[in-house]
Amino acid sequence: MQTQTSQNEAVHLPQTLEPRNPGMELDLDWVIRATANRSAIERRAATLPGRRSVKKDYQAAWLCRAITCIDLTTLAGDDTVGRVARLCAKARQPVRADLLNALGMDGLKVGAVCVYHDMVESAVDALAGTGIPVAAVSTGFPAGLSPFHLRVAEIEESVKAGAAEIDIVISRRHVLTGNWQALYDEMRAFRAACGEAHVKAILATGELGTLQNVARASLVCMMAGADFIKTSTGKESVNATLPVSLVMIRAIRDYFEETGYRVGYKPAGGISKAKDALVYLALMKEELGDRWVQNDLFRFGASSLLGDIERQLEHHVTGAYSASWRHAAG
Numbered sequence: 001m002q003t004q005t006s007q008n009e010a011v012h013l014p015q016t017l018e019p020r021n022p023g024m025e026l027d028l029d030w031v032i033r034a035t036a037n038r039s040a041i042e043r044r045a046a047t048l049p050g051r052r053s054v055k056k057d058y059q060a061a062w063l064c065r066a067i068t069c070i071d072l073t074t075l076a077g078d079d080t081v082g083r084v085a086r087l088c089a090k091a092r093q094p095v096r097a098d099l100l101n102a103l104g105m106d107g108l109k110v111g112a113v114c115v116y117h118d119m120v121e122s123a124v125d126a127l128a129g130t131g132i133p134v135a136a137v138s139t140g141f142p143a144g145l146s147p148f149h150l151r152v153a154e155i156e157e158s159v160k161a162g163a164a165e166i167d168i169v170i171s172r173r174h175v176l177t178g179n180w181q182a183l184y185d186e187m188r189a190f191r192a193a194c195g196e197a198h199v200k201a202i203l204a205t206g207e208l209g210t211l212q213n214v215a216r217a218s219l220v221c222m223m224a225g226a227d228f229i230k231t232s233t234g235k236e237s238v239n240a241t242l243p244v245s246l247v248m249i250r251a252i253r254d255y256f257e258e259t260g261y262r263v264g265y266k267p268a269g270g271i272s273k274a275k276d277a278l279v280y281l282a283l284m285k286e287e288l289g290d291r292w293v294q295n296d297l298f299r300f301g302a303s304s305l306l307g308d309i310e311r312q313l314e315h316h317v318t319g320a321y322s323a324s325w326r327h328a329a330g
């Protein structure tokens with residue numbers, strides 16, 4: 001199935017509010033039934049970059065939509081309050097004012113700012129009054145190997161500091177040993193510790209071994225109440241990929257068909273090109289439909305994507321598309 005995306009769809013953001021995923025009891029039969037045919041998935045994924053789901057005329061509008069879906073991220077050991085303040089300034093005004101004005105997109109903002117716990121308060125202060133939420137990576141990010149009670153306490157501290165979204169990391173060993181009950185219990189506890197804050201479950205798919213494990217871990221995290229499932233920390237050697245995305249997105253579709261709850265998707269790590277952002281948006285639309293290309297159900301976890309999108313928008317406004325962009329964008 002291939003649907004053309006239009007400028008109108010890209011510009012107008014429906015304001016529907018989804019009920020949060022309450023989760024359900026662990027359904028082990030369903031988890032074990034979940035499989036992923038690697039060669040079929042890889043064949044489908046290989047066709048995606050060359051597709052033309054987003055018409056060239058509408059690309060600027062879709063790039064603006066992509067900006068609204070970015071969790072603008074800094075997760076470095078040398079993060080400082082000053083760096084986070086600069087990031088928040090970028091979050092408030094992601095693209096030069098004259099470009100936004102020319103595109104009729106004044107007031108455009110990113111989806112969230114994503115930082116380590118220590119930077120949450122600074123980010124909350126810097127974003128006051130903007131409506132941009134702060135997301136905190138948590139639970140011993142990126143490896144998730146600190147004592148369990150400390151991982152839970154870290155969530156609680158970040159919520160107290162003002163984080164509205166918590167990106168937890170799962171214990172990869174529970175997946176690698178097929179201990180779905182342990183994964184479910186862990187995720188359930190993390191979800192409870194988040195309270196009203198939304199929880200994104202980072203699967204670290206590059207460390208899960210197989211696509212089948214990715215499918216099963218996705219389902220278990222949704223059953224335990226994840227609001228989003230997220231591919232990667234950005235620190236694994238393999239981060240977001242299209243095959244993994246297809247598996248996770250299809251798990252989201254299955255979960256929706258079974259329960260009626262929409263869970264969000266966040267590919268993260270290594271997404272730095274505007275043309276890749278368009279591929280992901282088209283993938284979401286083709287596999288899950290329009291509702292999933294809004295920022296309450298779709299985010300990019302990215303530290304450098306915004307820079308490339310801004311460059312492409314500048315080319316669009318000045319009419320100076322680069323040869324490589326023309327080629328890549330088709």
Ligand SMILES: O=C[C@H](O)COP(=O)(O)O
Nearest residue numbers: 234268269270301302303
């Ligand atoms: O969750 C976000 C990722 O850590 C960002 O990864 P990136 O720096 O490769 O864009």
